[in-house]
Amino acid sequence: MRDQASGLRDLASRKNYKQSKMRVIAVTSGKGGVGKTSFTVNLALALAEYGQRVIILDGDLGLANVDIAFGLTARYTIEHLLSGEKTMEDILLIGPRGIGIIPGGSGVQRLANLDRDKLKNVIANLGRLEKITDLLIIDTGAGLGHTVTNFLQAADDIIMVTTPEPTALTDAYGLLKSLRREAGEVPIHLVINRVRTETDALATFKRLETAVRKFLDGTLNFMGWVYDDPLVGRSVMQQNPLGISYPDSSAYRCIQWIAGKVSGIYLSPPRQAGGVRGFLSKLLQSF
Ligand SMILES: Nc1ncnc2c1ncn2[C@@H]1O[C@H](COP(=O)(O)OP(=O)(O)O)[C@@H](O)[C@H]1O
Ligand SMILES: [Mg+2]
Secondary structure (H helix, E strand, O other), X not given: OOOHHHHHHHHHOOOOOOXXXXXXXXXXXXOOOOOHHHHHHHHHHHHHHOOOOEEEEEEOOOOOOHHHHOOOOOOOOHHHHHOOOOOHHHHOEEOHHHOEEEEOOOHXXXXXXXXXXXXXXHHHHHHHHHOOOOEEEEEEOOOOOHHHHHHHHHOOEEEEEEXXXXXXXXXXXXXXXXXXXXXXXXXXXXXXXXXOOHHHXXXXXXXXXXXXXXXXXXXXXXXXXXXXXXXXXXXXXXXOOHHHHOOOOHHHHHHHHHHHHHHHHOOOOOOOOOHHHHHHHHHHHOO
């Protein structure tokens, strides 16, 4: 049987190994259940198709389910890394297309309360990931808890997912308002999930963007939309991600299109210089 560590060795020995800075994208939403995890998992799959090396950090304290979406089960989490019982090799799961998954569990919150020695350990572990990863995508919880805010502040980019439902939009606006104060410099890109038509998507974006411009004096980038598609639900039930089981579905095609744009974001220089180290030092400053 393959142990979790063999996955990291595979990742490290890949041909396209190159030394580069790892970029950090946080995927978030105002309201829960809008499709963050489905989006994150399939975005990672689409980015992997484009040759990007992706690791997902399952950062949702309430409902950590990235491993389940891939049909995997996490034995160990960041909790074990923080306690020193396990290394990154031990906790990292490897999904299809070589996607790495770091199960967060309750360890995500504990990141906030680390003493110096343990912190050094985490930084050393994450620093090793940097050599084998282009993108770290964090699937955060919904809303603006302490831990979520810290992740968002430290990310290079934020992708905010909403649906066109009025309650989701109200919560998205609420989150945008707080982010304006708490993470003002981080670019925010909006994805509208579960739309019926393109017109529906554009009208929804316009509404939110107008409010942001008028009342928050801010800007909002439009990343794209994903169609409401029964195959998304079916793939969740089958524990086999959409990008694997239904790659021709309308929802996955949208996500492939967005993945192209995400790659494009990174044509411009990173907002912060230090890759994962920069990310961690920003994260630490906020505690
Ligand atoms: N584009 C979509 N079309 C249809 N159903 C979707 C779509 N995106 C998400 N869903 C459904 O919404 C539910 C919640 O999605 P999930 O990714 O777990 O949300 P979150 O992580 O934001 O809580 C899932 O059961 C999934 O089937
Ligand atoms: Mg989720």
